[in-house]
Amino acid sequence: MREQAWQKLRPSGRQRGSRRRAVSAAAALAVGVMTMGALAPPAAFAAPRPDTVQQGLNALVHTDGLPATLASVKDREGHTRTYTAGVGDLATGAKVPKDGQVRIGSNTKTFTAVVMLQLVGEGKIGLDATVDTYLPGLVRGEGIDGRHITVRQLLQQTSGLPNYTEYDLQLRYYEPRDLLDIALQHKADFAPGTQWKYSNTNYVLAGLIIQKVTGRPLAQEMDQRIIKRIGLHHTYFPTPRDATIRERHPKGYYQDSAGEPLQDVTEMDPSWTWAAGQLISTNSDLNRFFTALLGGDLLPEAQLTQMRTTVPAEYFGPGARYGLGLVSKPLSCGGLSWGHGGSFPGYETRGGVTDDGRAANVAVTIQPTDKAAMKHVESVVDTALCR
DSSP: OOOHHHHTOOOOSOOOOOOOOOOOOOOOOOOOEEOOSSSSOOEEOOOOOOOHHHHHHHHHHHTTOOSEEEEEEEOTTOOEEEEEEEOSBTTTTBOOOTTOOEEOTTHHHHHHHHHHHHHHHTTSSOTTSBHHHHSTTTOEETTEETTSOBHHHHHHTOSOOOOGGGSOOOSSOOOHHHHHHHHHTSOOSSOTTSOOOOOHHHHHHHHHHHHHHHSSOHHHHHIIIIITTTTOTTOBOOOTTOOSOOSSOOOOEEOSSTTSOOEEOOSOOOTTTGGGTOOEEOHHHHHHHHHHHHTTSSSOHHHHHHHTOOEEOGGGSTTOEEOSSOEEEEOTTSSEEEEOOEEETBEEEEEEEOTTSOEEEEEESBOOSSHHHHHHHHHHHHHHHHO
């Protein structure tokens, strides 16, 4: 599954480099041998069982042709292991940094939803209040009226607002209002509350409501209410016009279609995603975030229950459901994983946590043009949570 929201971006004016090919060598498997004294024959021990997560990452590189993969997996006891495969920089051949930072795309939506629900718990926002309650007169268009769209519908993707990322975007700086204006030039997809459809516009509006109610920037609210509160030391909301990734990270690549040259798109102004997808983080930080969220460390029980109240969202795969900025998906071993996933040019992230404390997140350094490759990414997450 790839998020349609980010698929539509086709940045113009990007310098196209020559085709680069990442060449990876197969790893040799060592078998341990121990002798039990001079007269005793050597006792050969069986090779350790292959790590299925590492095997999955290796296959994403060698079989699916992805430049690099990273993963972080936490078991029920809290033991964490990080993984890498592939090449972190195709130009230099540099290794993939363990637990390196990546652009996490729509995982940002869950952060935005948490801040909104914290404000609901504080009595500052009503889930069933209309957008016009907080942004009077701002949301008007063909079939679009902020007096009939609720905060809940924004968070659950049932507002009918058109998705601004389905229309022309350029690689430049955008104010949040610019993004909303793009959406309002188009007619509504459906009447509020009658259907479900993924739209990044919903979360831009949610961010604007948060800023209006608190009187502070969205980035500051996320930092104080979530990032610092639970110790996400490698997660941040880039400042305006900051196109870089601050800490160690693998390069991110873009490909127009299968067989086309890979383009380095690591540095990019992310303002076109804002509250819907601007955050930078690591796999381990995402595991910590979703574990804390499901564990009740970020929201009162009433608001967490609302967040986990879902509607069908097959867009995310068979059996998937969407809550308030939170996706549930069935696991092959039974039960559910909870998370979101994110797509941003150069990076894809998929992950989930379970109610009994397991967590896994996988990042790859390209948006795969092959749908089968994306299913393989999701399969690695399932393997990590079910093994």
